[in-house]
């Protein structure tokens with residue numbers, strides 16, 4: 001099943017104190033994750049599955065519970081993380097559009113962006129291109145199935 | 156300009172055919188409160204937003220709505236996948252089949268084609284933002300009705316996601332509306 005909790009999913013665990021930012025600068029990380037937790041009620045851990053990273057405006061419907069998405073293969077896990085980071089980046093951007101002077105959130109945005117770019121690069125080196133401009137494989141692969149609407153969770 | 160990313164904003168993998176659900180969900184593809192309406196409404200309005208914040212917000216939400224249009228279309232496409240003509244007929248989709256075969260067409264739940272009168276743009280930031288807030292609420296409610304009608308988790312989960320995005324958009328439009336009112340835009 002696509003929609004089930006999966007507690008063993010630690011391969012690309014998107015913990016932005018969480019987001020394995022440790023690779024970038026270890027020293028800053030502690031200070032940073034503290035800021036994160038106090039910063040505008042951001043729920044970076046569950047925000048993607050909830051459809052909203054801002055807990056202060058999260059609005060559940062009846063008793064429906066949004067579920068984490070299961071991923072089977074290494075490729076699925078990685079693609080899902082890319083989708084998740086991309087989503088978080090977008091949700092932060094909508095906030096920053098009207099709060100451009102919130103430096104704390106802008107710092108988070110920059111880190112998410114950097115993590116996302118790194119992961120996308122790894123993904124298309126290993127698997128497939130997600131953006132036309134990145135098709136530098138030995139043949140033109142942009143047209144390759146599956147396309148996003150094909151289902152089967154893309155892989 | 157726009158560039159395509161070869162991924163959905165949120166994964167959709169519906170394994171069970173459900174023609175009735177397809178007939179309902181199509182309304183978010185081409186109905187008055189649907190994603191096409193949302194995208195074009197904000198896309199049209201961004202050109203007359205008076206400040207950087209307004210231009211950015213309308214631009215970015217318009218873009219996101221287009222990716223929701225893709226998600227909705229993906230849901231409908233997967234829900235009708237493998238259906239026979241007889242099954243379409245039984246689900247009340249014979250008219251849809253006669254006109255469009257298995258192709259997707261932006262119409263509402265009753266087959267009425269998408270119409271530009273679903274969107275508004277009066278060129279005034281306050282009036283437009285008020286319109287946008289109402290539009291987001293109407294889209295939220297439509298998703299709630301669709302969730303009420305759905306039984307399959309593969310369908311419910313993306314609908315919950317899309318509903319929550321309307322909640323976020325509503326709140327951002329509201330913040331901008333309040334900011335503009337304070338700044339004296341009428």
Ligand SMILES: [Fe+2]
Pocket residue numbers: 193220291294320321324
């Ligand atoms: Fe929206």
